[in-house]
Amino acid sequence: MRLAPFFRCGSVFGTVCGLLATFALTLHGTAQEIHTTDGVTQFVPSKSVEFKAVETDPNFALPATQDEFPHCLSDGSLVLHTVDWEALKNQPKGAFPKYNQIVTIVKGKTERTILSTSINDLTDFQIVDVFPADSGIYFLLQGTKEQAGERGEGKSPSGIPLKDYRYYVARFDLDGSYKGATKLDLDCDLSRPGRCDVRHMVIFPSGDMLATAPDPDTSTLRVLYLKSSGEVVKQIDIPASRRVLDWGDAHSGPNLEQDAKMYISSVYFTPVGNNIVAWRSNSGDPVVEVTDGGGVREVPIQIPEGWRLADIVASNDRWVVHFRTENTPPTVRMSEDTDEYFEVHPQDGSLAARVVQKGDAPLSIACESGGTYTSFKMNDAGKMVLLRGQ
Numbered sequence: 001m002r003l004a005p006f007f008r009c010g011s012v013f014g015t016v017c018g019l020l021a022t023f024a025l026t027l028h029g030t031a032q033e034i035h036t037t038d039g040v041t042q043f044v045p046s047k048s049v050e051f052k053a054v055e056t057d058p059n060f061a062l063p064a065t066q067d068e069f070p071h072c073l074s075d076g077s078l079v080l081h082t083v084d085w086e087a088l089k090n091q092p093k094g095a096f097p098k099y100n101q102i103v104t105i106v107k108g109k110t111e112r113t114i115l116s117t118s119i120n121d122l123t124d125f126q127i128v129d130v131f132p133a134d135s136g137i138y139f140l141l142q143g144t145k146e147q148a149g150e151r152g153e154g155k156s157p158s159g160i161p162l163k164d165y166r167y168y169v170a171r172f173d174l175d176g177s178y179k180g181a182t183k184l185d186l187d188c189d190l191s192r193p194g195r196c197d198v199r200h201m202v203i204f205p206s207g208d209m210l211a212t213a214p215d216p217d218t219s220t221l222r223v224l225y226l227k228s229s230g231e232v233v234k235q236i237d238i239p240a241s242r243r244v245l246d247w248g249d250a251h252s253g254p255n256l257e258q259d260a261k262m263y264i265s266s267v268y269f270t271p272v273g274n275n276i277v278a279w280r281s282n283s284g285d286p287v288v289e290v291t292d293g294g295g296v297r298e299v300p301i302q303i304p305e306g307w308r309l310a311d312i313v314a315s316n317d318r319w320v321v322h323f324r325t326e327n328t329p330p331t332v333r334m335s336e337d338t339d340e341y342f343e344v345h346p347q348d349g350s351l352a353a354r355v356v357q358k359g360d361a362p363l364s365i366a367c368e369s370g371g372t373y374t375s376f377k378m379n380d381a382g383k384m385v386l387l388r389g390q
Helices: 085-089 254-265
Strands: 025-028 031-035 041-053 068-072 078-083 100-106 109-115 124-133 136-144 166-172 178-183 201-203 209-215 220-226 232-236 267-272 275-280 287-290 296-299 307-315 319-325 339-344 351-359 367-369 372-378 384-389
Touching (some): 041 372, 068 372, 100 124, 124 201, 136 178, 136 201, 254 267, 275 307, 307 339
Parallel strands (some): 041 351, 267 307, 307 367
Antiparallel strands (some): 031 041, 041 384, 078 100, 100 109, 201 209, 220 232, 267 275, 275 287, 307 319, 372 384
């Protein structure tokens, strides 16, 4: 998987730490006075969300770690991306990793496990991104259908020429059956910086897709709208695509290329209902809402003064935004002092309500559906428990 901010990669659980927030909040009856970065002062109501552990089967346990922040389907089902470490130990040397798995959790019980090793129409691949949707579980892959050969210059560890790799999207039905891989109409040259660096993907209900990709010829980031067939039909303009990216050349140090890769990786997609919201983590950039079909709307989010946009939570009927204090590094674990969630009006990006977690509060929120919040945390016994909040 890709390099990502603290709330998107690795376990989000651990020792709570952080710096004292500089949030300009003043109690005023049932609302709070909030100063925003655009110079506006407003009173925002608080919304209490009471979290409780979901009753589970005594033999059921969530994975202790995950490689990706959890996703949710529209019915609130929790989807975790974890690693099959046993398969990793048995992986042949020199081969691309094929040990990822998807575990879908519904009402505290494991409904199914989907292994990427079931992708059988590609001879070699590595996983770039994973996106769970109501229509299935999707893997974004760098892969090939060419046969392995002798290793050598200009070849992958499997002995396949680097020029023979392309991007594919492999889909599984939610029942776990594999449906095949679709080749995307995207350039890929693993031997050249910036020529094979698609980072994130999201799927619309129709099967159309958005993906982030670099354009080294223009030194920019691109957000591409693709049909379900893999054809690119348009480019979406977002604030992050207006910055020049320097990929360097053969004589440049590795930091230039690494900075460009990290910038591309900082642009994410969040499904909200039938639409997709594109946003850049750890920034104050406006977000861009893209409709199924390619309609575009740019919305400036009202960010509290001293804070930055860290994440947007998957939802079916509202925008739920995670803010983090400006003076807290992305690698620092979440805490009540450094992290806040707000419901935001999609129409203009203004703050609608501050989410106050009560009960068995998880700090991190995985998704929202119809007013119910879903997450999970580690209990005192060291077991992961599923949480619902209303």
